Amino acid sequence: MTRAVTIRDIASAAHVSISTVSRTLNGQATVAPDKRQRVLEAVSRLGYQPNAQAQGLVWGRSMTIGVLTQDIASPFYSEVARGIDAGFAGSGYQPVFVNGHWQIQDEAEAIVALTRRQVDGLIILGGQLGVTQLRELAARYPLVLVGRQVPGLEYVSLNVDNVQGAAMATRHLLQLGHRRIGHIAGVATQQDAIDRLQGYRLALAEAGMPFDPRLVFEGDFHEASGIQAVEHWLGLGVGLSAIFAANDQMAYGARLGLYRRGIRVPDDISLVGFDDLPASQFTLPPLTSVRQPLFEMGRHAANTVLLRLKEPETQPELAALPLTMSVRESVRYAPERVL
Amino acid sequence: MTRAVTIRDIASAAHVSISTVSRTLNGQATVAPDKRQRVLEAVSRLGYQPNAQAQGLVWGRSMTIGVLTQDIASPFYSEVARGIDAGFAGSGYQPVFVNGHWQIQDEAEAIVALTRRQVDGLIILGGQLGVTQLRELAARYPLVLVGRQVPGLEYVSLNVDNVQGAAMATRHLLQLGHRRIGHIAGVATQQDAIDRLQGYRLALAEAGMPFDPRLVFEGDFHEASGIQAVEHWLGLGVGLSAIFAANDQMAYGARLGLYRRGIRVPDDISLVGFDDLPASQFTLPPLTSVRQPLFEMGRHAANTVLLRLKEPETQPELAALPLTMSVRESVRYAPERVL
DNA sequence: TTGTAAGCGTTATCAT
DNA sequence: ATGATAACGCTTACAA
Numbered sequence: 001m002t003r004a005v006t007i008r009d010i011a012s013a014a015h016v017s018i019s020t021v022s023r024t025l026n027g028q029a030t031v032a033p034d035k036r037q038r039v040l041e042a043v044s045r046l047g048y049q050p051n052a053q054a055q056g057l058v059w060g061r062s063m064t065i066g067v068l069t070q071d072i073a074s075p076f077y078s079e080v081a082r083g084i085d086a087g088f089a090g091s092g093y094q095p096v097f098v099n100g101h102w103q104i105q106d107e108a109e110a111i112v113a114l115t116r117r118q119v120d121g122l123i124i125l126g127g128q129l130g131v132t133q134l135r136e137l138a139a140r141y142p143l144v145l146v147g148r149q150v151p152g153l154e155y156v157s158l159n160v161d162n163v164q165g166a167a168m169a170t171r172h173l174l175q176l177g178h179r180r181i182g183h184i185a186g187v188a189t190q191q192d193a194i195d196r197l198q199g200y201r202l203a204l205a206e207a208g209m210p211f212d213p214r215l216v217f218e219g220d221f222h223e224a225s226g227i228q229a230v231e232h233w234l235g236l237g238v239g240l241s242a243i244f245a246a247n248d249q250m251a252y253g254a255r256l257g258l259y260r261r262g263i264r265v266p267d268d269i270s271l272v273g274f275d276d277l278p279a280s281q282f283t284l285p286p287l288t289s290v291r292q293p294l295f296e297m298g299r300h301a302a303n304t305v306l307l308r309l310k311e312p313e314t315q316p317e318l319a320a321l322p323l324t325m326s327v328r329e330s331v332r333y334a335p336e337r338v339l
Numbered sequence: 340m341t342r343a344v345t346i347r348d349i350a351s352a353a354h355v356s357i358s359t360v361s362r363t364l365n366g367q368a369t370v371a372p373d374k375r376q377r378v379l380e381a382v383s384r385l386g387y388q389p390n391a392q393a394q395g396l397v398w399g400r401s402m403t404i405g406v407l408t409q410d411i412a413s414p415f416y417s418e419v420a421r422g423i424d425a426g427f428a429g430s431g432y433q434p435v436f437v438n439g440h441w442q443i444q445d446e447a448e449a450i451v452a453l454t455r456r457q458v459d460g461l462i463i464l465g466g467q468l469g470v471t472q473l474r475e476l477a478a479r480y481p482l483v484l485v486g487r488q489v490p491g492l493e494y495v496s497l498n499v500d501n502v503q504g505a506a507m508a509t510r511h512l513l514q515l516g517h518r519r520i521g522h523i524a525g526v527a528t529q530q531d532a533i534d535r536l537q538g539y540r541l542a543l544a545e546a547g548m549p550f551d552p553r554l555v556f557e558g559d560f561h562e563a564s565g566i567q568a569v570e571h572w573l574g575l576g577v578g579l580s581a582i583f584a585a586n587d588q589m590a591y592g593a594r595l596g597l598y599r600r601g602i603r604v605p606d607d608i609s610l611v612g613f614d615d616l617p618a619s620q621f622t623l624p625p626l627t628s629v630r631q632p633l634f635e636m637g638r639h640a641a642n643t644v645l646l647r648l649k650e651p652e653t654q655p656e657l658a659a660l661p662l663t664m665s666v667r668e669s670v671r672y673a674p675e676r677v678l
Numbered sequence: 679t680t681g682t683a684a685g686c687g688t689t690a691t692c693a694t
Numbered sequence: 695a696t697g698a699t700a701a702c703g704c705t706t707a708c709a710a
């Protein structure tokens with residue numbers, strides 16, 4: 001369309017050289033007041049905005065941070081994304097979000113797109129990128145890994161203790177007298193799913209309860225698999241007084257599945273989720289859940305990248321953020337009868 | 340960290356000039372098979388990726404499309420974002436999402452950030468940017484406006500007919516015998532909120548029903564205001580047999596508010612939302628809602644930008660995408676008694 | 679077919 | 695204090 005205004009346009013409009021324009025705009029260097037004035041006037045009159053691409057070329061950085069998510073539209077990722085966005089606000093850096101779509105192929109392509117665009121740093125949320133590739137990336141960029149535990153990359157990994165979180169949820173149920181607790185697990189290839197299952201078993205073991213494999217259903221972190229879990233258990237006739245889902249979305253599904261069978265929550269069955277998505281405050285009933293500080297995680301990841309950018313030598317410790325329970329109305333004392 | 344591999348590295352590794360490298364990589368031009376071979380080998384061995392910033396500088400475009408949303412983490416925007424992402428997949432263009440945070444100031448800054456980054460096109464979702472600024476942007480960039488109706492910019496506006504959608508929802512309720520229908524409106528400064536209120540009134544008028552202003556509560560499109568609406572109406576003691584919320588999120592809030600008061604949906608009160616967010620399939624009960632094809636809207640917006648980029652002269656018509664009703668379980672025939 | 683060199687818009691070095 | 699000019703990494707005439 002119309003050609004953009006360049007620094008040359010400003011220079012000729014203000015009757016100075018382009019270096020003078022650049023100097024006035026970039027702060028410290030000394031420029032005579034009158035010329036400075038003319039430059040500023042021309043800049044605002046013509047609406048000049050320096051070309052970030054050209055600046056990036058000469059500075060060797062793009063003021064851009066790549067963020068790899070799996071699905072920008074999932075409530076989980078988007079809450080983290082919001083935190084990342086907040087973390088970079090006012091820093092001059094712009095996050096660029098790309099999607100891996102849960103597929104390693106797409107992830108790899110997304111990373112290439114980011115590196116070609118000369119991102120100055122990287123935040124990788126989950127995913128299945130291989131250890132080798134992650135190590136290479138860590139060597140080239142200030143990198144923060146969220147939700148992945150990679151041997152040798154602990155210092156760039158921002159994690160929550162999923163084992164403890166799941167154990168906490170399970171203990172919560174046990175303390176209320178529940179003895180038959182179903183667990184809707186996530187996909188077995190993801191570390192957080194594995195850890196949460198482990199936490200569930202840990203709490204059971206602590207309480208001296210036997211582990212019944214029929215009480216574990218492997219879902220896929222989406223709502224529909226929560227419904228399937230309920231159908232599965234009801235068909236089997238295992239007896240259940242509580243369900244602990246490995247994430248909130250599956251808990252929502254389970255809730256609907258129970259409703260379809262006329263089973264009340266929490267009267268007949270108690271329900272606990274994991275993540276504490278914003279929406280869980282408004283479900284019916286509001287869902288008790290293990291609170292992951294998603295927003296904070298995003299912000300923390302952003303701040304860490306920023307810090308590494310500023311002081312490349314420092315290796316700030318990435319303390320694991322604490323998990324807490326958001327206790328709401330979906331849990332009650334274990335009923336006499338088990339379904 | 341480590342310096343990136345440049346075209347010069349490839350040139351010297353393959354013992355050719357940098358133009359030969361460029362030619363091999365950029366397709367058509369003729370390069371001797373042996374040199375071509377050496378170049379390709381060096382490229383893959385050294386893992387060379389052309390610097391997109393430098394290419395952008397030469398080509399005068401960044402292969403980047405700016406997308407202004409209000410809140411990347413809202414289920415509404417993220418579903419559209421997913422569609423946009425899908426629309427650009429494989430096109431070579433990369434969407435860059437920025438947030439306006441519902442504030443005109445932030446929006447303006449976000450747009451500046453995008454233009455400085457030399458985006459080749461723009462998609463603007465909602466927002467409050469002034470008409471003048473939008474016109475300027477439309478003159479400089481291939482632009483698609485989603486959810487805004489700007490005089491003189493109809494040809495770049497992708498809209499749904501909110502008036503008809505709201506009328507459809509209200510008629511649905513009327514046909515089932517409901518006579519006291521509350522409407523939870525959105526913020527009165529947003530056109531879609533105004534249009535939906537108008538559609539509600541239109542359907543009422545068609546049915547020869549009087550408009551009772553006490554039956555309209557102004558919310559803010561978030562869940563909490565749905566709860567407030569219910570509290571407000573129950574306090575007032577207007578009688579109600581159905582509620583039509585201007586978006587799903589407020590409907591979720593209303594659902595919870597009713598639950599708190601022991602009012603059943605749909606037995607006591609019917610509930611209809613607007614947007615048909617993915618989550619509405621899993622609420623309790625699943626929510627009847629006016630379906631906005633959010634994903635499709637995003638994809639369509641992306642495709643339109645792509646088309647304008649390819650053929651700048653053409654002005655493809657932006658046909659309004661159709662709204663339909665997603666009928667689920669939150670609606671029932673009007674009960675005898677009104678609450 | 680290939681290499682040299684100009685240029686994309688900017689900053690930074692260097693004289694002046 | 696200011697203006698040439700050489701980069702930055704790449705593509706693309708233009709010569710050879």
